[in-house]
């Protein structure tokens with residue numbers, strides 16, 4: 384038989400063992416290691432721990448005799464127990480720490496990464512000559528569309544425009560409480576889920592690991608079959624309205640038209656190419672409008688790929704970036720996912736949703752959770768850690784750029800041209816949260832002051848010198864001079880109750 388091939392827990396789809404795509408020989412024995420120390424390191428959301436263990440154990444059951452499934456304390460121990468010093472291959476893992484580990488083991492040979500459209504070499508060639516200051520996502524996305532012939536008409540973008548954001552990003556339909564689209568796919572649990580739940584119960588009872596959030600019933604696919612069903616349901620029933628409302632948020636409609644495919648993609652159950660191709664095919668057959676197909680393809684082949692490559696390109700020190708010098712700790716109510724810690728309706732709602740499911744869509748992550756952390760000056764590394772363990776789709780490679788770069792502006796603008804944050808007016812426009820909130824989005828000082836509106840001005844004031852030199856921020860910073868109540872506002876923010 385061929386050399387033993389090791390599968391990490393986020394390498395679960397068929398494209399990770401395909402000899403035609405540089406994978407192991409068809410007769411190579413496979414190895415999977417469930418390392419308990421990973422769970423001990425952080426207080427994970429229980430739904431996340433459940434999903435990953437369930438997906439690994441389901442994959443092992445499918446692979447049958449071909450795989451050896453080892454439960455060990457650490458990867459090193461598991462490897463020693465399973466193969467000793469015998470040679471092993473593994474596809475490039477997805478975190479700096481895991482890559483350092485496999486490279487430190489002389490018997491392990493690292494094969495190229497799978498699960499992404501663009502290879503490291505291709506990205507390197509694209510990035511060469513641009514300089515790290517100019518690796519803009521929009522340029523990268525256009526290059527991916529061209530080089531992979533996605534949504535193209537000859538050498539022009541389908542429909543004549545690269546960017547349809549103008550048709551997208553609409554507020555929720557007036558007066559609607561939900562989008563009225565069919566619900567996303569929901570898996571049915573199996574005996575394996577029961578076993579996982581029993582294990583998690585036992586480990587927490589023994590005090591071995593500690594969790595946060597609720598677990599169950601499992602809401603996200605754990606097998607390739609379930610993930611394909613989720614993709615099918617999304618493209619058939621939900622993609623058509625994805626574009627227009629991708630940034631809108633409604634209290635009663637947690638999922639809107641989003642795909643909920645991030646955890647399946649990140650576990651390796653789905654390949655990004657098949658997701659993009661399915662969306663393109665739906666547009667070509669006239670089933671969905673171009674802005675929805677483009678919006679989705681942009682997320683998968685633009686943002687997801689870009690974030691993956693930025694993670695490697697910026698290196699291991701990137702996660703320690705703290706350009707704004709933010710050092711405040713996260714308050715306990717926030718880390719415990721406890722909505723009672725705040726009176727802000729938007730925040731209460733989103734924290735509750737994360738506690739119940741381990742998921743919320745992009746805008747609550749960026750413009751509510753992330754924006755709050757930025758405005759309050761929370762330590763970016765701790766914020767990254769919080770996102771990583773609280774979300775079912777959180778992995779180091781995807782969290783670090785999204786949190787450090789995109790949401791906390793801790794890299795000083797290497798990834799985005801300006802910080803993503805806003806006052807209550809944006810949240811009011813894009814959601815229905817403000818009507819029933821005890822605060823008012825237009826008020827910045829006093830009893831009714833919206834914490835996001837006050838927090839926004841407070842942030843601009845604290846970093847005035849830096850931001851006034853950013854052409855995209857100059858106008859906002861000038862707004863500070865028109866505030867007659869700035870001193871009062873700053874004092875109010877110093878004494879916030881929900882710290």
Ligand code: FAD
Nearest residue numbers: 641642643644645682683686687744745749776777785790
């Ligand atoms: P959809 O809205 O349906 O989008 C389709 C797909 O596009 C997603 O499934 C995802 O694979 C991809 N995608 C879109 N935007 C991004 C992005 N910025 N980075 C990477 N992939 C993207 N995504 C994660 O997969 N894991 C994370 O840990 C994660 N953390 C985030 C933290 C913050 C602060 C922010 C602002 C964003 C984060 N994202 C993360 C990106 C994005 O919010 C989620 O991928 C998305 O909300 C998942 O829901 P969905 O599958 O319904 O996505």
Ligand code: SF4
Nearest residue numbers: 727729807817820833
């Ligand atoms: Fe959130 Fe402010 Fe709106 Fe309340 S008023 S829901 S705190 S944005």
